[in-house]
Amino acid sequence: MTPAVSVTGVDRHYRGHQALTDVTFALDTPCIAGLVGRNGAGKTTLLRILAGQELTSAGRVHVFGARPLENDAVLRRMILIREDQTYPDLKVRQVLAAGALLYPNWDAGLAGALLDAYELPPARPVKKLSRGMRTALGIIVGLAARAELTLFDEPYAGLDAVARGFFYDQLLADYTAHPRCIVLSTHLVDEAAELLDRVLVLDHGRLVLDAPADDLRGTATTVTGPVGGVERFVAGRTTVSRRTMGAQTRAVMVGRLDARDRELADHLRLRLEDVTLQQLAVYAAEGHDPSDLTTARAS
Numbered sequence: 566m567t568p569a570v571s572v573t574g575v576d577r578h579y580r581g582h583q584a585l586t587d588v589t590f591a592l593d594t595p596c597i598a599g600l601v602g603r604n605g606a607g608k609t610t611l612l613r614i615l616a617g618q619e620l621t622s623a624g625r626v627h628v629f630g631a632r633p634l635e636n637d638a639v640l641r642r643m644i645l646i647r648e649d650q651t652y653p654d655l656k657v658r659q660v661l662a663a664g665a666l667l668y669p670n671w672d673a674g675l676a677g678a679l680l681d682a683y684e685l686p687p688a689r690p691v692k693k694l695s696r697g698m699r700t701a702l703g704i705i706v707g708l709a710a711r712a713e714l715t716l717f718d719e720p721y722a723g724l725d726a727v728a729r730g731f732f733y734d735q736l737l738a739d740y741t742a743h744p745r746c747i748v749l750s751t752h753l754v755d756e757a758a759e760l761l762d763r764v765l766v767l768d769h770g771r772l773v774l775d776a777p778a779d780d781l782r783g784t785a786t787t788v789t790g791p792v793g794g795v796e797r798f799v800a801g802r803t804t805v806s807r808r809t810m811g812a813q814t815r816a817v818m819v820g821r822l823d824a825r826d827r828e829l830a831d832h833l834r835l836r837l838e839d840v841t842l843q844q845l846a847v848y849a850a851e852g853h854d855p856s857d858l859t860t861a862r863a864s
Contacts, residue, residue: 567630569594569714569746570615575624577610577770584610585770588624594713595744597736597760599751599778601846602767608750609647611767612716615748616645628714641669643714646707648722650699657694657702658687661709668710670743676709679735683728696723704732711743718750729753733760754843764842766849774849778842785840785848786822789815794833798826805848817848 570592577585585607592598602608613619614626617633617640626633633639652660661680665671680687683701691699700723707717721729737760740747751757754764764781766774785805788795795814806817817840822830830837840848 566593568592568627569596569629570748571625571627571630572611572615573625575611575614575626576622577607577614577619578622583770585614585621588767588770588772590765590772590775592746592748592763594746595740596762597740597747597749598763598765599749599754599757599761599842600765600767601751601754601843603752603850605769606767606850607770608767609718610770612645612647612718612748612750615714616640616643616716618645641667642712643716644668644707644710644712645716646703646718646720648700648719650703652691652699652702654690654692656688656690657685660691660702660706661687664706664710668712670711670713672709672711675711675739676705679705679708682731682735697725697728700724701728704735708735708739711739711745713745715745715747716750717748719752720749721751721753729756733757736760754846755841758842761842764846766846768850774846781842781845783821783839785817785819785845787815787817787838787840788830788835789813789838790833790835794835798830798833798835817844 568591573589575585575588588611600608610619614621615628615633617636628639629642631639661676664676665673683705685698685701691702694702700721704720707715707720721732724732733756749757761778764774764776764778765772788798791812792809792814795816799816799818803819804816805819808815
């Protein structure tokens with residue numbers, strides 16, 4: 566089956582700045598992929614390239630088996646909603662009417678329900694909306710379009726935690742009813758963790774981690790306790806971080822735990838905590854080998 570997205574050896578450089586270097590990955594559909602990285606890591610550049618809004622300096626990008634750049638047949642099957650999304654001088658209801666014309670899978674009922682849920686005034690000009698309201702409008706368009714490839718670039722700017730939670734719930738509900746390929750660029754990884762099928766981590770323009778989310782969950786553990794007990798527990802295993810304060814040590818250990826491991830930890834009076842996806846993304850960005858982070862059990 567042709568992947569929804571295929572990126573091979575992509576570079577993007579500007580004068581004096583290398584935004585992307587040798588980025589390669591593929592995404593099948595349906596899936597929800599999290600695109601993770603610090604500010605300036607290259608996330609927006611990559612999404613703009615996927616959406617046919619930016620040229621590559623080298624490499625190949627295919628969306629639904631074809632190049633997206635200046636390809637109307639492909640572009641009508643995708644949507645990119647950015648944090649700094651701009652709109653023509655239109656009213657809210659006119660933006661939704663335009664969406665209905667542009668996107669063949671547009672769901673007017675969903676758009677209306679979300680308009681009410683976010684309490685957006687349909688007759689208000691977009692330029693007079695608050696930042697949070699503009700963010701909500703972008704979310705409405707992105708979800709109601711039901712594009713086969715939906716790209717969200719930090720879509721929750723200006724939203725509080727409750728509104729972000731509502732967005733995640735709506736995204737998951739609509740994805741479940743209408744499966745498609747969704748790429749969610751975010752730095753709030755743990756908030757969106759339960760949504761993600763795939764995690765892509767960019768750092769300084771390089772793809773440093775690409776793995777199914779289920780392969781990452783539970784693959785690293787923070788072990789805290791007396792120095793001697795921690796050292797005994799992690800002996801012979803891969804660790805990506807250690808810190809000792811007085812008689813206590815905190816180590817981050819790679820490898821899934823079994824019942825015997827947990828019995829030993831209890832015997833040694835150690836505290837075990839799963840490392841979150843966000844922490845794993847940080848370790849990958851710090852240069853730890855991605856194969857370490859996806860090892861089923863450290864030897």
